[in-house]
Amino acid sequence: MPGLIVGDQHEDLTNAVQQIILSSSEVDYLDQLIPLLQNAQTQTQVGPLIHALNHVSSDRDAAIEQICNNNHQEFVNSVQQLQSAREGTVSLTSEIMELSRSIEASTEKLAEQKKALVDSRGVRQNIDDTTQALKDCLEVLRLANQVHALLGEKNHYAALRALDELQNVHLREVTRYKIAEMIERSVPATQRLIAEAVMTDLNTWLYRIRETSQFLGEVAFYHTDLRRERQKERAEHDPQFATAGLNSSLELVADEVEEFDVLHNDEVQVNFAPLFECLHIHDALGQLDKFRADYAATRRRQKDLLIPPTLNLQDDENNSLSSLLEGIAGFAIVEKATMAKTENFRAQSDVDELWDSMCQSAISLLNNALRIIESDDKLLKIKGVIALFIQTMDSWGYSVTSLDSLLLSLFSKYSSLLKKRFSDDFEEIVGSDDYMPMPISNADEYTKVLSVSWYTPPADETSNPEELEYPCVLPFSQMYPLVCIDIRNFINQIYLFSDDHFRNTAAIDRTLKEMLDDLLIEKVIRTLLAGLKSQYPGQIVQILTNLDYFEQACSSLEALLVSVRSSSSAAGPINLNATREFKDAKTAAEKRVFELVNSKIDDLIETAEYDWLSTYNPDQVSLYMQELTRYLANIMSSVLLGLPQEIKHMITQTALEHIAENLLALPLDPAVTSITSEAASAYIMDVGHLVSFVENLDEEQMPKHEIGAVEELRQNTDLMGLAAEGKGEQFFDQRVTGVRFPKVDKIRGAELLEKVQTRGAISGGGSAAGSAAAVVAGSGSGTFADGSAAAKAQSTLNDFRSRFGDFARRT
Structure with missing residues (x-):
């Protein structure tokens, strides 16, 4: 079987087996073995691989056997030693096992303790986290409570700042908690509370301002009156101030040294802090437009509350009128100050609209109340209050055109009442005159007559009252100096209307001239002309004398009117119609004197x-x-x-x-x-x-x-x-x-x-x-011998008349 293995393959397998054997661990062993098994080429060589492994194993066994055979005794000794070591090892193992069990028990206890410690650390961490969360939530709650506390202390802007800090900083740190959501939902409500609270304070401030307005106006009037006095003193010492009125550039510059703040002084203090705070808070809340509209509506309602339904001008001190105008002045001054101290808050048109509305309401009340006033002195006092009001408000930059028109209508009524009073005086003076030359008892009376009338003693008479013999008689009757006194008083009374403030001075000059003409013509000249119907020559002559002196007085009066007229733009002479009327009346009186004297002469001659x-x-x-x-x-x-x-x-x-x-x-x-x-x-x-x-x-x-x-x-x-x-x-x-x-x-x-x-x-x-005719006829005897001679003489006379009459006409 081994012989089937090719040489190269055998070497490769041997090398692979050697690497497997040399592997330090089972993992490495497997790592070397797996590739061999996976190799497709080696799938048919598993048997050879096993054979190779067996071969290696046999080699190793043979090597071990050889080693053992060579070292048997040593091996036995070693075995014994190993057995002895094994016994010691067993003993040690037992001890180790005992120790291991002891350690294991300790480890279990330690593990339990460690577990407990781990559990304790987790709880502690949770507690820490919970504590921190509570701290963060408590800080949020503290700030929320602080907002309400600041509201309670009426520190609205600080409350708004705290709320803003709470919403934009602290709530972001606790967004994972439900309390953040709850407080976040409550922020709009808290903002409304702040806005309502600051509006409540502002309304309280507005109420106090409304209550203070009259006193503020009174202080402003008093200050204006002091400025008047200072300006009069300047005019007395420096002529250039005589033509400078109150609120003129010259007066304002001269009065700079007298610094006076109507809104902040010893008498009144107007603090705009509530308004500024409210304005700032509504700006921060993004509700500035709404606040501006609400404020304007509130001021309009307060303006309506200033105007009473009726006005009583019958009291001697004009308390009702003064209270009304002082209240309007204080209200308007606060409006001007508000506009000056804020930016784009109060529009000029709104302030002017309020001012015009108050002026029209006051003018309407005044016109209704003036209908029952029949005293020129009372009207003069009323004019003084109105003039003080006009000068005060003019210094604050308000338009006073409608009030000037009111003064013009007031002057018309004043002059009419004054004319009626002096008309009655003139009528009484002229009507009760005795038409006798005025007797003077002493030098004082003479001096008074000279001072009040326009009588100039004749050049051949001394002008020194002490050198005259008393009693003496002045040519005019007592009506002349009395009428002169009334004329001077009338002029003074008319010009009293322009003493404080009256811009239509030309109307005063024009009205004065017209009324003087009417008084002199209707009440003096007409009455004196009516007296010419008398059959008593002495009265007619006295009327003529008075008319002559009145004519002279009118010339002096015209010069006086030129010198005292209040209109600086007017120029040229002033010609009274009464001067011509007195001249015509004097001519009529002269004719009447001629009539009476000639009538008496005719009666005597008859x-x-x-x-x-x-x-x-x-x-x-x-x-x-x-x-x-x-x-x-x-x-x-x-x-x-x-x-x-x-x-x-x-x-x-x-x-x-x-x-x-x-x-x-x-x-x-x-x-x-x-x-x-x-x-x-x-x-x-x-x-x-x-x-x-x-x-x-x-x-x-x-x-x-x-x-x-x-x-x-x-x-x-x-x-x-x-x-x-x-x-x-x-x-x-x-x-x-x-x-x-x-x-x-x-x-x-x-x-x-x-x-x-x-x-x-x-x-x-x-x-x-006839004698002349006879001479012409040649009679020579101066007698008429027969009728034919007389006829001839008459013919000659007629011819003479004809010729002489023609000569007379030619010459």
Whole structure:
């Protein structure tokens, strides 16, 4: 069987067997054997492999047997030793087994202890893990409780920060625990609690602000009033501040040294921390828009609560109005401060809308309440409160246009009430006047009259009150200084309206002029004109005197209005219609004086009873002429005494002209056809008495250069005397006429020559003109020899009249 094995295969199997034998372990043995078994080539050589193995085994047995044969004794000894060693080994084995059992028992106990230790370590680890978990959960719970504790302490922002830290840091560390889920679910609710709590605090703050608004406004008003006083002091010391009003650039710069914070001072403290906190928290919560809308709605509701349903303006101190305006001012100041201290929180349009709404509501209340106010003093006090409010809010940058319009309507009512009051005063003063020159008892009274009126003493009188003799009489009646006082008071009262704040100053100037015109025209001029219906010349003359002084006063008043007008942009003079009206009224009064004086003159002249055909030469002036000159002397020394010289001279001259015209009309009356020389002498005597009276007037009563009013009358009477002497033809001599009769009307002179008879003429026939005609006709005797001569003379006279009349018209 072995012989079938090829040599090379045998070597390979031998080598493989050698490697198997040399394997250090069964595993290696198998590792060497398995490839041989798996080799397909060797599948048919299993027998040879076994044979090879047997061969190796035989070789090894033979080798062992040889070794044993060679070393038998030694082997026996070795066996004995081995047996001895085996016995020792058995003994040791027993001991080892005993020790092993002991060790095994100890090991079991140790294993039990180790197991217990392992179990203990696991429990401990669980305990540690549980402890750490509890610590983490307790920290979360602590922070959650801290959030609520901070809420309880009203530290809302800290609570929100703690909640944020809890949610974003600590909850992430305990996400595997259910408590994290529970707390996570509670975060929105806690955020709502924080938002509600901070809103509660904000509402409390808003309530306190609403309660503080009035006091805040009161403090602001007081501060504005102090600024007014400081500005007045500056204006007194420095003229450049006189035109600078409150809140002007100049005033604001000058007042910088007086720092005052209305919101933070000794009287009031407005802390915006609750608002800032609420604003910040809602910003952090992402609810800023909602908070902005809610805040705006709350402020609108608070604004409505500021406005009362009605306003009482009857109290003397204006407490109701002051409270209303102080509340509005405080509310508006807080709004401005809020807008300034925050960014993009309060829109300018919202603040302006609230302001406009409050102003319109206040204006509506004021207009309703003002309807029952009938006192200009009360309106002035109301204006003062409103002006203080306007100046205060103007300094905070609010628009005050609507309030300025309110002041304009208030001024309209104020001026109307003022006009009514002064109208009643004027009416009482003028109506109760005695129309007598005003008596002055002492220097104090005289000084007062000079100070309140526009009376200037005449140049020939001393202006020093101490140098006058008292009692004395001023030319005007007492109504003049009283009306002047009222005019000054009226001007002062009108301009009191613009003392604090009034931008429509042109309206004051315009209204003042119109109302002064109305008062003077309606209450003074109309009343004085109505008094002209009196038949008492003294009253008419006094009215004329008053009108004259009022006219002069109006000129001074116009200059005063220019100097005191409040509108700096206005320029040019101020012309009162009353000045012209006084002038016209004075003309009417003068006419009325003329009417009365001329009426009396007419009545006296009508009593003249001249017998133009009388042959009696009177030895004294006619009674009517004596009465007439006495009347003239009386009115010039009493009635006309108080008139200004110009008016007095004009009235006297006009009266004399009227007398001259009426006296000249007596002989020129068409009914008078002939005048005897005796009648002419009586007439000439009367006229001479009048001329003598006029010439004897002193310079004050009638300037000598103005006595020409009776000169024409005198020259006509001289012509009548010349005619009575039979020298009437001299009138037709231009050289004589130019010297002696320059004022005699040519036709009137011719008529007088025609009517006046020459001395010694035939009764009932002839005249100076007739004599002239006879001379022209060549009669030469001065008498009419027959009717044809008379007719011829009359024809010649008519021709002369025609020619002379044409000459007179040409010249």
